[in-house]
Amino acid sequence: MAELNLTGVAKSYGAVDVLSDIDLEIEKGEFIVFVGPSGCGKSTLLRMIAGLEKITGGTLEIDGEVMNDVPPAQRGVAMVFQTYALYPHMTVRDNMAFALKIAGKPAAEIDAAVANAARILQLDSYLDRLPKALSGGQRQRVAIGRAIVRDPKVFLFDEPLSNLDAALRVATRIEIAQLNEKMPDTTMIYVTHDQVEAMTLASRIVVLAGGGIAQVGAPLELYERPRNEFVAQFIGSPAMNLFAGEIAGTGAETVIRLDAGGVARSTVPTRPEDEGRRVNIGVRPEDLEVTGGEGIYTGAVEIVEALGEVTLLYFETDCGEASVIAKLPGIHTGQRGRSVTLTAAPDKVHVFADGVSLLYRDA
Structure with missing residues (x-):
């Protein structure tokens, strides 16, 4: 699994600065959650790590290797998006296996990877179903399984529960927590606007505001010892x-x-x-x-x-x-x-x- 280092990372669109001077060290096996108000750049930062957005300034390192100009497919990361983006005509098995088939992996390796992901996510009995026969939570698990089979160094989650209703959000959040326990050496970075998700899932929370980092710390550290008024009012509800x-x-x-x-x-x-x-x-x-x-x-x-x-x-x-x-x-x-x-x-x-x-x- 991977260690990430962001040093002086910045992002701008023309004259508009979105992020600047982002310094962050993420240890192997951590579950990091990015939170902040709408427009603070949390999804942009995640996409920069994935390689889907170009880094304007600074450096991103994964396991000591600078990744600024490395294509997304070669960074060893896998991303789970807000939308499931499943192929509707493919079964659960084929959806999870698709990336490995495109990569030309042997059939036995693909089958083993899919079986392992299905076991972790409790999808064994759904492998031959089409996405339309699944609930929203099950579809999101398939999307996560599609990332697991790639055996990435880093898992990236971009508000994966935002399209689920309240009950499914709770159930799927618990499943993601269980997934983290089953894969303790896996580095995970998760973006959310939901404080409950952040407080219950994170080993550390990164609060973004004003184009930078307002505070980084364990959930209860931010709750009990906020550095500034913004963090104090952002963490906690009401x-x-x-x-x-x-x-x-x-x-x-x-x-x-x-x-x-x-x-x-x-x-x-x-x-x-x-x-x-x-x-x-x-x-x-x-x-x-x-x-x-x-x-x-x-x-x-x-x-x-x-x-x-x-x-x-x-x-x-x-x-x-x-x-x-x-x-x-x-x-x-x-x-x-x-x-x-x-x-x-x-x-x-x-x-x-x-x-x-x-x-x-x-x-």
Whole structure:
């Protein structure tokens, strides 16, 4: 399997810069997930690795060999697209075997590769069916099987579950996780806009924004220690709440006096010179708690979404202010219109100055 290195990789279309200065090292056997807002370049970066898009600047190496000008078929990668792109007149067996037949591989080798892929993907009993006789999830498994038979160094997935309904997405996501466990030495790079896919599948997540990398890390690292406000609000659903204020007490526990009148305490350490500094604090909806005493925020509940396991409370805010959302465990009835005060444990309060977490200011 393969190790990938991207050094100063850039992509532009004429005068339009899409990506720049992408530096990323991917170890053998990692499951890397690219996430980011629409138009951030995550699919473009994947296609550059595949050789389907030309690299404008920088270098891409696979196992130490520069791949910038190597044709896609010679890079040792296999790609699974959003659409299944199966040949409708061919059986599952023939769809998976097609690339090997075109490459002139011996029949015995082709049969063994198809049988192995079918076993891994639990498609043994479907090999003689046509695609029209399969469900959407089964068709996507065939598309993955078509990649497996090529025995690539790197698997590339471009939003492979986006065309499936909610139930099939969950089932197929679990199957991809199981596939990763069955092929622990295989390097996989996966593009998605779905945070659940990213958090559950990835060994590391690469968050792309503004033409570059906003942060790279393990899923829970990005959730618990975001480097900046963008990552903090992008990872997690609903998005992290932000409250403006200024630092009123420094040290191992920081006190922040908020513009809306509340007070927050955070275990993010600050220095004496930070006194009076303008900051935003960030608190995830699931970390907010209702209190009868001093709180971070007090407001009237505007909308209640009772989901059974959790209840989402949406609060009225002044014109121009971002909405505030609390995600409380269990069922909370009769909250609409009530004035509620929210607080959070100090170790759940993030502090950002100029958009960057103070935890990383010396990094």
